[in-house]
Amino acid sequence: MADREQRTPFYGVVMILAALGASMAVTYYGPTWFRVIVYILTVVVIMVGGVMTFRDYSR
Numbered sequence: 001m002a003d004r005e006q007r008t009p010f011y012g013v014v015m016i017l018a019a020l021g022a023s024m025a026v027t028y029y030g031p032t033w034f035r036v037i038v039y040i041l042t043v044v045v046i047m048v049g050g051v052m053t054f055r056d057y058s059r
Contacts, residue, residue: 012052019045 019042026038 008055009053012049012054015049015052016046019049 022038023042026035030038
């Protein structure tokens with residue numbers, strides 16, 4: 001079984017891809033207010049996913 005340090009970058013990449021997919025899905029469909037909410041959430045999720053993906057475990 002993989003330890004937590006090996007799974008964390010994978011979860012970060014999955015979060016980034018899911019956020020990008022959600023923003024692409026609402027680009028052409030849905031009301032403007034919903035698009036703005038999804039775009040704001042996308043930025044937050046990508047930042048968290050980036051930290052999870054590129055976190056330094058060398059210590």
